[in-house]
Amino acid sequence: MAFLEVRNACYSYSKGTPFEIKALDNCSFSVEKGEYIGVIGHTGSGKSTLMQLLNALVTPDSGSVLLDGKDINADKKTARDTRFRVGLVFQYPEYQLFEETVSKDIAFGPTNMGLSAEDVHKQVLWAAQIVGLPDALLDKSPFDLSGGEKRRAAIAGVMAMKPEVLILDEPAAGLDPIGRKVIMEMIDKYRTSTGATVLLVSHSMETVAAAADRILVLNKGAIAMDGDVQSVFSRADELITMGLDVPAVTRIAVKLKNMGYPVDAGVYSVEEAAKMLTAVLRAKEGTR
Amino acid sequence: MKEQLLKFENVTYRYEDESEPALQSVSFGVEKGEFVVILGHNGSGKSTVAKLSNSIYLPTEGKVFVNGMDTSDENNEINCRKTVGVVFQNPDNQIVASIVEEDVAFGPENLCVEQKELRKRVDEALQSVGMYDYRMHETHKLSGGQKQRVAIAGILAMRPQCIVLDEPTAMLDPKGRREVMRAVRKLNEEEGITVLFITHFMEEAVFADRVMVMDDGKVILDGTPSKVFAQTQLLKKVGLDVPEVARLAAALRENGTDLGDVLTEDAFVQAFSRKMEG
Numbered sequence: 001m002a003f004l005e006v007r008n009a010c011y012s013y014s015k016g017t018p019f020e021i022k023a024l025d026n027c028s029f030s031v032e033k034g035e036y037i038g039v040i041g042h043t044g045s046g047k048s049t050l051m052q053l054l055n056a057l058v059t060p061d062s063g064s065v066l067l068d069g070k071d072i073n074a075d076k077k078t079a080r081d082t083r084f085r086v087g088l089v090f091q092y093p094e095y096q097l098f099e100e101t102v103s104k105d106i107a108f109g110p111t112n113m114g115l116s117a118e119d120v121h122k123q124v125l126w127a128a129q130i131v132g133l134p135d136a137l138l139d140k141s142p143f144d145l146s147g148g149e150k151r152r153a154a155i156a157g158v159m160a161m162k163p164e165v166l167i168l169d170e171p172a173a174g175l176d177p178i179g180r181k182v183i184m185e186m187i188d189k190y191r192t193s194t195g196a197t198v199l200l201v202s203h204s205m206e207t208v209a210a211a212a213d214r215i216l217v218l219n220k221g222a223i224a225m226d227g228d229v230q231s232v233f234s235r236a237d238e239l240i241t242m243g244l245d246v247p248a249v250t251r252i253a254v255k256l257k258n259m260g261y262p263v264d265a266g267v268y269s270v271e272e273a274a275k276m277l278t279a280v281l282r283a284k285e286g287t288r
Numbered sequence: 289m290k291e292q293l294l295k296f297e298n299v300t301y302r303y304e305d306e307s308e309p310a311l312q313s314v315s316f317g318v319e320k321g322e323f324v325v326i327l328g329h330n331g332s333g334k335s336t337v338a339k340l341s342n343s344i345y346l347p348t349e350g351k352v353f354v355n356g357m358d359t360s361d362e363n364n365e366i367n368c369r370k371t372v373g374v375v376f377q378n379p380d381n382q383i384v385a386s387i388v389e390e391d392v393a394f395g396p397e398n399l400c401v402e403q404k405e406l407r408k409r410v411d412e413a414l415q416s417v418g419m420y421d422y423r424m425h426e427t428h429k430l431s432g433g434q435k436q437r438v439a440i441a442g443i444l445a446m447r448p449q450c451i452v453l454d455e456p457t458a459m460l461d462p463k464g465r466r467e468v469m470r471a472v473r474k475l476n477e478e479e480g481i482t483v484l485f486i487t488h489f490m491e492e493a494v495f496a497d498r499v500m501v502m503d504d505g506k507v508i509l510d511g512t513p514s515k516v517f518a519q520t521q522l523l524k525k526v527g528l529d530v531p532e533v534a535r536l537a538a539a540l541r542e543n544g545t546d547l548g549d550v551l552t553e554d555a556f557v558q559a560f561s562r563k564m565e566g
Contacts (some may be wrong), residue, residue: 001395042461042462043431043461098351103327174330174377174455174458174459175330176328176529177488177529179527203460243462243463248491249532249536251553252553252557255557256560256561257476270535274543277560280543281545282503284564
């Protein structure tokens with residue numbers, strides 16, 4: 001039995017009107033505990049709908065979503081419980097900050113879970129530490145923080161519920177390289193300390209390549225590819241046709257391969273590519 | 289020396305209630321027809337430069353000149369804004385009309401451009417960014433990249449000599465980013481429009497004539513892309529990076545193969561192939 005499973009899920013917006021849009025079309029996949037999955041797809045490919053499906057914010061028109069083998073939409077209570085077990089960080093989550101202080105804002109989720117005041121406090125401090133928010137900021141108004149700190153406070157609010165599945169929709173959008181790195185390190189820290197499953201939605205192929213073990217590709221509401229990073233990025237042409245991309249080093253490898261050089265076109269990290277290209281050059285020198 | 293379209297002279301800018309100035313005595317010029325990229329981490333002062341460039345902000349100290357016009361002189365305000373158009377990060381905040389061509393017409397209409405000329409400008413602007421076929425479409429149904437190109441067309445229809453783009457690709461998917469980059473490069477190369485392009489994506493800087501790096505309200509590097517991206521350590525120190533292609537070339541250099549100055553994929557592939565054949 002899979003930990004989290006989506007079975008033949010379909011979902012349409014504006015149902016029964018001339019503007020009906022099919023957002024998800026017969027999607028099926030399953031996810032195991034501890035997996036780190038990158039989700040890529042062009043704007044409007046259904047990524048956000050799919051993520052909302054996983055924590056019961058959206059109920060499939062047909063098909064089902066199972067967590068530990070149980071339909072998350074079976075009844076209201078299961079759906080509510082699922083939202084604590086599957087944490088969803090929306091794009092630009094800092095727009096959702098609302099409380100008087102940072103610690104109250106982070107406490108919102110765990111408080112709603114019905115935890116004791118003491119446990120709530122513990123989880124707030126724990127989450128603040130994972131995202132690297134110093135204690136001194138916790139009593140400030142979230143609106144007095146810098147942009148990067150706001151984003152981290154908002155993510156801490158989801159992490160404080162210690163969800164078993166953490167879904168993040170473009171958590172690094174609009175950040176500079178250091179800011180992006182900090183966010184990625186936070187996610188790693190959360191994973192290692194909780195063993196949680198992570199689904200990372202991103203438009204940055206380089207980010208996904210560096211972080212995830214497996215990639216789901218959405219195209220026009222359907223799962224177009226599902227596999228390890230190398231096997232997905234080795235299909236560069238198809239990805240580009242879907243409005244996506246592959247990391248720059250992969251594009252170079254593809255070009256060299258098309259020119260007839262013996263290179264592996266599925267390479268996706270700078271380190272691996274350097275190793276491979278050096279070997280190709282050495283082999284060539286050896287034949288001279 | 290070529291004519292300077294945009295000139296910052298010892299510009300300091302301080303936001304209200306802030307003790308530290310966002311810009312500290314910044315000086316630089318942008319020549320007519322240049323494609324200049326500004327890189328810098330969040331809060332380094334990049335966006336402040338964008339807003340100073342067409343008198344949305346006025347310098348606290350120092351002067352900004354647009355085509356020789358002092359932006360702090362009220363009489364120049366309209367002409368400065370006609371000369372320099374700004375495109376911002378979020379396409380949804382810049383679309384004002386519900387139909388594409390009406391949105392593009394908004395700017396020139398406000399400049400009292402007469403009807404026949406207006407039609408011509410809107411059509412040409414939409415053609416320039418590859419959105420002419422969408423002129424009757426509803427703006428809210430466009431993709432991010434399409435909306436951003438409509439926003440650029442809206443600026444173009446006012447016939448500016450210079451466009452400043454403040455992280456125009458930050459919210460777009462890869463295809464949207466490619467579309468916007470292609471449109472901007474075309475405007476620069478074919479129509480000679482001066483471009484000041486602000487971004488966080490190092491790979492978008494490799495096509496520029498010049499790259500400026502900002503940190504802490506100051507310009508700390510200013511030169512050709514290959515010169516700037518050779519400063520790996522300094523860039524890392526200020527929270528930036530070098531493009532992946534340059535990192536790959538650097539890694540090969542460490543392994544004993546020097547491909548020379550390569551920043552773009554095509555340059556890399558050519559240099560590598562020369563090594564293989566040579």
